[in-house]
Amino acid sequence: MVGADGVIQAYGEADRESPMGSLAKLVWIRFQGDEWAARDMGFRCVKGGVNGYECWEKKGHGRVDLAKALKESCNLAFLAWADWSLAEEKRLYGDGVTRVRLEDAFRPFLGTRLKPGNEVPALGPPWIGDGDLLRTTPRAMLQWMIHPAQERMMAQCRRLMLGFQGFVMEKPTWWMKTGTAPVPGEYGETCAWVAGSNGVVTAVLRVPRGKGRSDGLARFKAIMGLP
Numbered sequence: 398m399v400g401a402d403g404v405i406q407a408y409g410e411a412d413r414e415s416p417m418g419s420l421a422k423l424v425w426i427r428f429q430g431d432e433w434a435a436r437d438m439g440f441r442c443v444k445g446g447v448n449g450y451e452c453w454e455k456k457g458h459g460r461v462d463l464a465k466a467l468k469e470s471c472n473l474a475f476l477a478w479a480d481w482s483l484a485e486e487k488r489l490y491g492d493g494v495t496r497v498r499l500e501d502a503f504r505p506f507l508g509t510r511l512k513p514g515n516e517v518p519a520l521g522p523p524w525i526g527d528g529d530l531l532r533t534t535p536r537a538m539l540q541w542m543i544h545p546a547q548e549r550m551m552a553q554c555r556r557l558m559l560g561f562q563g564f565v566m567e568k569p570t571w572w573m574k575t576g577t578a579p580v581p582g583e584y585g586e587t588c589a590w591v592a593g594s595n596g597v598v599t600a601v602l603r604v605p606r607g608k609g610r611s612d613g614l615a616r617f618k619a620i621m622g623l624p
């Protein structure tokens with residue numbers, strides 16, 4: 398975690414890389430969040446999913462806007478909007494530019510896993526963090542979040558998740574984004590991620606394998622002393 402002094406405090410396996418799960422949605426907010434907010438994007442997440450891909454919430458999230466999709470981590474909405482955005486960028490700027498923009502946005506999390514070339518890759522679940530295409534370490538994720546280039550993303554998350562823009566200095570309020578991700582080499586195992594900020598302190602937590610969203614959230618709150 399990092400506070401107002403800018404000093405990163407790291408504990409445990411802060412430098413161990415693993416799939417980033419739904420924290421990938423923060424990267425999409427950074428990349429396309431302004432566009433999606435400006436267009437007031439909506440989506441209907443229904444049981445049974447789309448093209449054989451079901452949301453992690455099997456019964457569906459129902460009708461979602463950007464705020465709800467982020468808060469409830471609706472995979473199908475993010476995937477639909479991401480597909481829409483790339484199609485739109487391809488139409489406006491062509492394949493080459495779209496590819497470069499996508500690579501730029503996701504570079505810290507892609508490593509060398511994207512096939513070289515100029516084509517825009519077909520998206521799909523791995524691009525919203527379902528699978529192991531996008532990876533990070535707790536420290537790298539935190540460094541990415543607190544970088545000035547992510548200021549708008551952080552402000553947008555705050556606005557979308559908490560419903561207001563400013564923050565009250567005496568009583569900073571936290572937004573938290575959870576995620577679950579596979580554990581490399583451990584088939585069927587998952588670990589949980591939580592990333593959040595109260596506008597002063599920003600923190601990223603990954604809890605070990607065998608844990609889900611709610612465990613991660615409980616642990617995060619306990620560490621930060623939240624009710």
Ligand SMILES: [Zn+2]
Pocket residue numbers: 442452453454457458459470471472473474
């Ligand atoms: Zn959904």
